[in-house]
Amino acid sequence: MTATAEPLAVAKIPREGKEESQFQIVLRRFMRHKLAVAGVVVIVVMFIGALLAPYIAPFPRDAVDIAVATRPGPPGTMSSAGEMHPLGVDHLGRDLFTRLLYGARVSLSIAFIVVVVSELFGVVLGATAGFMGGWFDTFISRLVEFLLSIPTLPILLITASILIKTDAQLPLPAFVTGFVSWMLAAPPQEANKVIVLMAILILLGWTGAARLMRGMALTLRNQDFVEALRAVGASNTRIMFRHIIPNGIAPILVNASLGLAGIVIAEATLSFLGVGVQEPTPSWGNMLSTAQSYMFQHPWLPLVPGIPLCLVTIAFNFIGDGMRDALDPRLKR
Amino acid sequence: MTAYLIRRLFQMVIVVFVVSLFMFFLFNIAPGGPLTGLQQQQRRITPEEKARIRAQYELDLYWPVRYTRWLVGQPQGPLVIGGQEWFANVPMGCYLEATPEEGGGCADYVYLSEMPELHPPIKSSRGILFGDFGNSTVVQAGRPVWDLLASRLMATVELQVISLVLALVIAIPLGIYSAVNQYSKFDYTFTTAAFVGSSMPTFFFGLLFILLFTVLAGRAQEVWPWWPTLPPGLREAVRPYDVASWLRVQPGTPLDRFLHLLMPVAVLTIFSVAAWSRFLRSSMLEVLRQDYVRTARAKGLVERLVINKHALRNALIPFITILVLQIPIFFAGAIVTETVFAWPGMGRLYFDALNRSDYNIALAFIYVTTILTVVATLLGDILYSVVDPRIRY
Numbered sequence: 001m002t003a004t005a006e007p008l009a010v011a012k013i014p015r016e017g018k019e020e021s022q023f024q025i026v027l028r029r030f031m032r033h034k035l036a037v038a039g040v041v042v043i044v045v046m047f048i049g050a051l052l053a054p055y056i057a058p059f060p061r062d063a064v065d066i067a068v069a070t071r072p073g074p075p076g077t078m079s080s081a082g083e084m085h086p087l088g089v090d091h092l093g094r095d096l097f098t099r100l101l102y103g104a105r106v107s108l109s110i111a112f113i114v115v116v117v118s119e120l121f122g123v124v125l126g127a128t129a130g131f132m133g134g135w136f137d138t139f140i141s142r143l144v145e146f147l148l149s150i151p152t153l154p155i156l157l158i159t160a161s162i163l164i165k166t167d168a169q170l171p172l173p174a175f176v177t178g179f180v181s182w183m184l185a186a187p188p189q190e191a192n193k194v195i196v197l198m199a200i201l202i203l204l205g206w207t208g209a210a211r212l213m214r215g216m217a218l219t220l221r222n223q224d225f226v227e228a229l230r231a232v233g234a235s236n237t238r239i240m241f242r243h244i245i246p247n248g249i250a251p252i253l254v255n256a257s258l259g260l261a262g263i264v265i266a267e268a269t270l271s272f273l274g275v276g277v278q279e280p281t282p283s284w285g286n287m288l289s290t291a292q293s294y295m296f297q298h299p300w301l302p303l304v305p306g307i308p309l310c311l312v313t314i315a316f317n318f319i320g321d322g323m324r325d326a327l328d329p330r331l332k333r
Numbered sequence: 334m335t336a337y338l339i340r341r342l343f344q345m346v347i348v349v350f351v352v353s354l355f356m357f358f359l360f361n362i363a364p365g366g367p368l369t370g371l372q373q374q375q376r377r378i379t380p381e382e383k384a385r386i387r388a389q390y391e392l393d394l395y396w397p398v399r400y401t402r403w404l405v406g407q408p409q410g411p412l413v414i415g416g417q418e419w420f421a422n423v424p425m426g427c428y429l430e431a432t433p434e435e436g437g438g439c440a441d442y443v444y445l446s447e448m449p450e451l452h453p454p455i456k457s458s459r460g461i462l463f464g465d466f467g468n469s470t471v472v473q474a475g476r477p478v479w480d481l482l483a484s485r486l487m488a489t490v491e492l493q494v495i496s497l498v499l500a501l502v503i504a505i506p507l508g509i510y511s512a513v514n515q516y517s518k519f520d521y522t523f524t525t526a527a528f529v530g531s532s533m534p535t536f537f538f539g540l541l542f543i544l545l546f547t548v549l550a551g552r553a554q555e556v557w558p559w560w561p562t563l564p565p566g567l568r569e570a571v572r573p574y575d576v577a578s579w580l581r582v583q584p585g586t587p588l589d590r591f592l593h594l595l596m597p598v599a600v601l602t603i604f605s606v607a608a609w610s611r612f613l614r615s616s617m618l619e620v621l622r623q624d625y626v627r628t629a630r631a632k633g634l635v636e637r638l639v640i641n642k643h644a645l646r647n648a649l650i651p652f653i654t655i656l657v658l659q660i661p662i663f664f665a666g667a668i669v670t671e672t673v674f675a676w677p678g679m680g681r682l683y684f685d686a687l688n689r690s691d692y693n694i695a696l697a698f699i700y701v702t703t704i705l706t707v708v709a710t711l712l713g714d715i716l717y718s719v720v721d722p723r724i725r726y
Contacts, residue, residue, distance in 0.1 A: 035525070145344075149706065150703060151706045154683065161687045165363060166363060261532055272536050272669075275687075295540070296548055306541070309534065313532050314532050317532035
């Protein structure tokens, strides 16, 4: 909490004559939301853990420790070779702390990739639709309405379960697979399966951003500064990417931050039900799924992936809440 | 309003049509379906036998043909007009696929004229539009899907109705109280708790409940025999069991059912309460700022009457639409919660059907759920304009 106390104290010092930049105002207002700042701390810690997973994990990801007698073994299990498993081992004898770190990498990477791609998708489509109008606007609006009017969870489940059973693969250039494989810290064959899962989540997830951005573009395109831009000869593309989108980005940031929590939950739920990330790729969801079968004898097992999962979803939600307050132009100061 | 309704109804039909078509396309690329299990059991299965089994599940037909047969029960055979058969030799599917040595493609087509013989009308569905959902293929092979769905419906409705009523009874007073006492200590605690509650994943909440009230309570019971535990899953027990040393429960009794309901109902209720009371709080805050509330206070009305008669009624208006959107849940159930607690309801049936490739069940479930969802959305929009005359379509 020392990290939060300092900026708060700074905020109370009266400023003399010096104008604050927009960013400083937003930052100061965000810092006032203590739970959101705590959320940032949680996410940063998890993020560092995930990023350094290959270096700080005490064991290789899928290594089965045959020297452990009890499987699953409780936190602090010692193998007969004298090695310590800080969070215990799972039913196969794999180190849970290691799987947890790699699981964080997988779960957070999926959330970040899905949210970034679907927000980009939504922003560009929504801005174009709102700015251009015409048949494209009608098409996008109908598509969004359609995606919002279908029962999401059953359709998500059915699509994921069938595509995972079929071993479907997307025709993607090698560098995409390579990048995702690095993000997940998993071999490319495993990355391919996760890419399919991410594609499904993206296809159902871009509608929020598109709707927000379309609304913003509709109001912005009739304002005087757009007229002025046209008068000085700016092209449509330039107006859209340099002026419309940056002006409407604030609600998108809030939406993205809440979206991160949503995707973490969605991925965990799908993996828990067995239609998301597949073993041996670890994710918090599929760790919980195996933990469920052993929890009657080993009650600590679901807590190992469950507590970080809850912390992360709550943290993302608090950050989104804090950003909403900080970016709200109706709240002054 | 009429033009609006007609347009909306038209859009609804399209949504249902597109969703069911997409599902059929998905099933088409799904591997094997009912054949998956067979191939695992008997590796040495001749192509002829495989073709026969494929035909039994209508998998020899092309997927658009399967789709129309599923939707309206057609085509059943060649079109007979004036005693003459039309389109008799249009291929409808592939009975026997050619091996790669023969050059691939199809060795034996199914022609429209062969349909009455290969797929007799008695064995096929009359079409989902005429209320025939076909038969289950794996979960309870041969049983009509509609019958199977109906047998599970009560368990889901029971769970949903109880948690809905409980959630309303808790959420409305909570939301109102915290709005009326905005920025009080209670309000802060409550909004934070509701926020945390609504941002946790449901299934982990369910696991946590089982962990606390079954697993850890069971450990406590070993030390103190009077300590009660809860049954972790299913709707009723199979054999008598001990809740605590002082209570033995017989399976199927009201007490047994009550104990099994406790945890799933609690999980569903907590989530609804967290979401709805937050909504009600903000809606109530909005109303309390209105002029007519100030007028009511200015004319000397007791605060209790201002809140209950003037503010609350108006604050509940937007909430109605949220409640209407719950309609599909009464059919579809809470898939995740039902799975965690092994509750024998619709959601779990759907998930079982998916896992075991029983696509007739999955299709019927998606079809009905989609219809209910679009109807509920329309109903919500209509109700909104009824209760709030400022909104016109």
